[in-house]
Amino acid sequence: MRNFVSRMAGELPPSGIRKFFDLLLTMDNVISLGVGEPDFDTPWNISQVAISSIEKGMTMYTSNRGLAELRELLSADLDQRYHTKYCPETEMIVTTGVSEGLDIAVRAVVDPGDEVLVVDPCFVSYQAEVLMAGGRPKTLPCSAQDGFKVTPDVLMESITPKSKVLLLNFPTNPTGGVMGKDDLQAIADIIIDHDLLVISDEVYAELTYDGHHVSTAAIDGLWERTITLNGFSKAYAMTGWRLGYLCAPKEMTDAALKIHQYVMMSAPTASQFAGIEALKNGEEAKNEMIAEYRIRRNLFVKGLNDVGLPCHLPKGAFYAFPSVEGTGLSDEEFAERLLREQHVAVVPGSAFGKNGRGHVRTCYAVDRAKLSEAVRRIGIFVESLHS
Numbered sequence: 001m002r003n004f005v006s007r008m009a010g011e012l013p014p015s016g017i018r019k020f021f022d023l024l025l026t027m028d029n030v031i032s033l034g035v036g037e038p039d040f041d042t043p044w045n046i047s048q049v050a051i052s053s054i055e056k057g058m059t060m061y062t063s064n065r066g067l068a069e070l071r072e073l074l075s076a077d078l079d080q081r082y083h084t085k086y087c088p089e090t091e092m093i094v095t096t097g098v099s100e101g102l103d104i105a106v107r108a109v110v111d112p113g114d115e116v117l118v119v120d121p122c123f124v125s126y127q128a129e130v131l132m133a134g135g136r137p138k139t140l141p142c143s144a145q146d147g148f149k150v151t152p153d154v155l156m157e158s159i160t161p162k163s164k165v166l167l168l169n170f171p172t173n174p175t176g177g178v179m180g181k182d183d184l185q186a187i188a189d190i191i192i193d194h195d196l197l198v199i200s201d202e203v204y205a206e207l208t209y210d211g212h213h214v215s216t217a218a219i220d221g222l223w224e225r226t227i228t229l230n231g232f233s234k235a236y237a238m239t240g241w242r243l244g245y246l247c248a249p250k251e252m253t254d255a256a257l258k259i260h261q262y263v264m265m266s267a268p269t270a271s272q273f274a275g276i277e278a279l280k281n282g283e284e285a286k287n288e289m290i291a292e293y294r295i296r297r298n299l300f301v302k303g304l305n306d307v308g309l310p311c312h313l314p315k316g317a318f319y320a321f322p323s324v325e326g327t328g329l330s331d332e333e334f335a336e337r338l339l340r341e342q343h344v345a346v347v348p349g350s351a352f353g354k355n356g357r358g359h360v361r362t363c364y365a366v367d368r369a370k371l372s373e374a375v376r377r378i379g380i381f382v383e384s385l386h387s
C-alpha cells in the first residue's frame with residue numbers, strides 16, 4: 001500500500017509540548033505548570049445562558065459570520081477597550097477559537113513561498129500554521145534583555161524581499177512580554193515602508209497587568225494592514241467553548257470568510273450565546289480572575305528568583321519564563337528531571353523556538369497553594385544540582 005499521508009502533514013514537526021504530557025500522565029502527585037489555560041471554571045451565568053439556549057432548541061448553525069448581536073457587542077467592546085473600530089457586518093467573523101482565526105487569517109493572505117515573520121520564542125502553532133499554508137516561517141529573535149519585544153533593529157535585520165506578513169502576539173505566550181504604544185510606534189514605519197501585513201494575536205490582551213493593552217490596529221497607519229485576532233478562552237476562562245473572532249478591513253475579512261465557510265460554517269451556537277452573556281454580564285468575574293492572576297504572578301516570580309531561577313517580571317498573559325542556564329542543564333534536561341524528581345511539570349523553552357533555549361515556560365494559572373508548593377519543590381531541585 002502506498003503512503004497516503006501528504007508530504008505537508010508528514011513533514012510537520014509535532015508539538016514539543018505533547019511528549020512531556022504523555023510522561024506526566026503516568027505519574028502521581030504532579031503539579032502541572034505546563035498547560036496554558038485558566039484553572040477557573042467559566043463563570044456560571046455564562047454557562048447558564050448557553051445551557052438555556054440549548055433547552056430552547058437554539059441548536060442550528062448561525063450565520064457564517066456569527067450571531068449579529070455578538071458581533072455588535074464585540075465591535076462596541078473593542079472600540080471602548082482598545083479604540084479600534086470594526087464594522088460588525090463587514091469587518092468581523094466569529095471563529096472557532098483564535099486557533100481557527102489564525103488558520104483562516106494565514107491562509108487568506110499567504111501564497112506559497114511568502115515569508116511570514118514570527119517572533120522567537122512564540123506560541124507553538126505559529127510556525128506550523130505558516131507551513132500548512134505553504135508559507136515560510138522566518139524567525140525574529142527576541143530576548144529577555146529587550147523584555148521579549150520586537151525591536152526596530154531586529155525587525156529590520158529579519159525582513160527580506162519575500163517578507164509579506166508579520167505575526168505578532170502581545171502579551172506573548174510563552175514569555176509574558178508586552179509591546180506598549182511606544183514599542184509598536186517604533187516598528188510601525190518599518191511595517192509600512194516594507195508594505196507588510198500584521199496578523200496580531202491578542203488573545204491575552206485583557207491579561208495585561210501594568211497599564212492597558214494597546215491593540216496593533218490602534219496605531220496610526222496600521223489599522224488598514226492588520227488582521228486582529230482575539231477570543232474568549234483566556235480572559236473569561238472559556239477554553240473549551242472554542243470561541244474567538246477575527247477583525248480586518250473588508251477585503252481580508254471577505255477572503256477569510258470564504259475559507260471559514262468551507263472549513264467551519266459557523267462557530268458553535270451555544271458558545272456564541274455564552275459569548276453574548278460574557279460581554280454583557282461577565283466583566284466583574286473576569287476582573288476578579290485577572291486580579292488573582294496578578295497576585296499569583298507577583299508571588300510566583302519572586303519565588304522563582306528567590307530559589308535561584310532568574311526571571312523577568314512578565315507584564316501580561318499568565319506565563320513566567322525563567323532562565324535555567326545557571327543550573328548547568330539544558331531546558332529539556334531541566335524539565336524532564338524536575339518532572340521525574342520533584343513531580344513539577346514545566347515546558348522546555350526550546351519547544352517555542354530556538355531563542356527559547358535555556359528557559360522554561362511555567363503557567364501560573366494555578367491556585368496559590370499549589371504555586372507555593374511548586375516553588376518549594378523547584379527550590380529543592382535547584383539546590384540538589386549544586387550539592
Ligand SMILES: Cc1ncc(COP(=O)(O)O)c(C=O)c1O
Nearest residue numbers: 036097098099123173231233244
Ligand atoms: C498565543 C495564543 N494564541 C492562540 C491560542 C489559542 O486560543 P483559542 O483557545 O482561542 O483557540 C493560544 C492558546 O494557548 C495562545 O497561547
